[in-house]
Amino acid sequence: MAFKMSVQDYKGKINEVEIGKGDKAFKVGGEEALSFYSFDGAAGQTPKVGVEILDIYPEEWIPALQELYKDVANNPAEWAKFVEKELNPDFICLRLIGADPNGLDKSVEECAEVAKAVAEAITLPLVVAGTGNHDKDAKLFEKVAAAVEGKNVLVLAATEENYKGVGAAAGLAYGHKVGAESSVDINLAKQLNVLLGQLGVKTEDVVMHIGCSAVGYGFEYLISTVDRIRLAALSQNDKTLQMPIITPVSFETWNVKEAVADVEDAPDWGCKEERGITMEISTATSIITVGADAVIVRHPKSLETVKKFVAALA
Known part of the structure; x- marks a missing residue:
């Protein structure tokens, strides 16, 4: 008797969300089965990989990245154009940490002008991240949203x-x-999606950021949460969890001890730059295989490796 492979029949589908304008705009989501399980159903859109830039000079970044961006890092618009031309990511993530009240505390108007300049300097889709301070971000994104209208x-x-x-x-x-x-x-993710829906935001305009951690730092809990969200969305057809997922990997991986410890302090660990790259690649590829539809990285080698990984699986 010939082998007949069993197929999991899912009831739900992940929403498709379009980001950007023009020829380089893309969609994320669309899965009708678990990630890369094309034998069970439609695989949806290929996961996208973006690169992080800042609105201020990256004082805390490793020397190798500072050297790479030394001619453009003081001008976010030029930095964004350099990344688009030289690195070719799927999108660019502008992180407005200059507005942080615990840092430079730049005005929301000044940061909005930076976001506008970056959006007009590139043709790639743009993701704009805030400071992590909820009160400041509410004011910040109001100005930023207006400044980049139409993008x-x-x-x-x-x-x-x-x-x-x-x-x-x-x-x-x-x-x-x-x-x-x-x-x-999963419950907090669902609750926030419901609240946004009650506010009037359409489900096709929402992408979930359910949190992130570097591999080895509670990462298994992140993985299990993504699993539960995807299974609820697909198996149970839970429409409140059928949004694509974006994971800002670089926000976490370059802060852990394996990525920041100097060689003098941990000689057995080897090159500091290579450690950071390894942490970033390990985290990004792992979360993509579980369900992330887009990830944000920092190092060009991470971008190159993760894009090759996605192409090989897709």
């Missing part, structure tokens, strides 16, 4: 504390996509 950016992210302000500005007033940020918990 269809992904604003990362709305939280339970500020979703009304962020969702109303980005998702309703100016027609952008909204990142829904929760803390590695």
